[in-house]
Amino acid sequence: MDAWILDESPGRYRWGQIDAPEPHADEVRVRLVASALNHMDIWVTKAAPKPHTPHVPGADGAGIVEAIGDAVDNVAVGDEVVLNPALSCGHCSYCLAGESPYCKTFGILGEHHWGTHGEFVVLPGRNVVAKPASLDWPEAAAFGLCWLTAWRMLKRARLNAADTMIVVGVGGGVSTAGLVLGVASGATVYATSRDEAKRNNAIRLGAADAFDSNQRWPVRADVVFENVGAATWDNSIKCLKPGGRLVTCGGTAGSAVEISLPRLFFKQHEIIGSTMGSYREFEEVLKLVAGGVPVPVDHVYDGLDQFPEALNRLKAGDQSGKLVIRH
Ligand SMILES: [Zn+2]
Structure with missing residues (x-):
């Protein structure tokens, strides 16, 4: 198959041909x-994490089932599907x-497993779900990793409609996923950014208001949704309500980051802490986006040869919004 290939990490991608794997009994x-x-497409080129090489990147995608293993019964050849990028063993006590x-073997498509920036991807049958007709192909390809991650975060933080986030x-x-899923949950959601255009965009997506990340935020919150870390940690802690x-x-x-124990x-x-999401959470978030929770797409590139340009924009x-490539 034609694919973007990483021969070593740290390293650079090259466009080339690589044998597409045959699906095992439980794979498609x-x-x-x-x-x-x-x-993730950038981090794997910097050995953070270091993938097994040669590697094909890409966590998110949607497509058409082309072959299935003997044990797969949830989809058939020809089905239009979205991909759940959260991979696990399927038989340990947690699974x-x-x-x-x-x-223990939890992983992400395009991280330690070959991903979606190629002609084909092979993954467990339980990681593909029928594409809802209400989603177009770019939306179907764009929401997986981020919307799943954000949804589990909101659930772990027990966000409810009376909360301010x-x-x-x-x-x-x-x-972005945290914002739109929080708004859909009925919570009052504020956003912060150093960038005025991003603050305005957040308000367009339903934020009650948006503040400069570097200044003191004028609201107190039941839930703070973080993935910035050290640069915003103090502000994030200081704006939390009791409890x-x-x-x-x-x-x-x-x-x-530093934590003040008395505070x-x-x-x-x-x-x-939260990471990725479960199979049930993927089904839940798929239902939410199929029902109208927005998946903002910044740009759709026409052809996999546009990957370097998309990577530069990222x-x-x-x-x-998300950067999508139509293959
Ligand atoms: Zn397991």
Whole structure:
């Protein structure tokens, strides 16, 4: 198959041919119609994490089932499907309990497994779900990783309609997903960004207001939605109400933070870690986006040969929505 290939990490992608794997009994092969970019596509080129090479990147995609293993019964050849990028063993105690994000072998498509920026992808049958007719191909390809991650974060933070939430550093995929899913949950959602255009965009997507990340935020929140880390940590903690919950899935601007224990226990705050999501959470979030929760797409590139251009736009960081490639 034709694909973007990483021969070593750290390294650079090259366009080339590589043998598409045959699906095992519990796997399917999907011909990709569209794939979407994530920062994972950059991190694997910097050995953070270091994938097995040669590697094909890409966590998100949607396409048409082309071949299925003998044990797959949830889809058939020719079905239009969306991909759940959260991979797990399927048989450990966590997986059997429906908590696959705790699985020891938990991984992400395009991280330690070949991903979606090629003609085909092979993945477990349980990781493909029928594409809802209400989603077009770019939306279907774009929501997986970020909307799943954000949805589990909101659930772990126990966000409810009476809550006020602040989404810190809005603009990236996960924070945009947190914003629109929070609004859909009925909560009052505020956003922060250093960038005025991103603040305005957040308000267009339903934020009650948006503030400069670097200044003191004028609201108090039940839930703070974080994936920035060190650069915004102090503001994020200070704006929590007593009993407030800070949920984080990353630290793109610094991973080491300081915690004041008296503030933590006197204010009875909770700091909650979260990563990716379970199969049930994927079904839930798919239902939400199929029902109208927006999946903002910044740009659709026509052809996989546009991947380097899309990657440059992702690196520049001025997009307001997902970057999608139509294959
Ligand atoms: Zn497992």
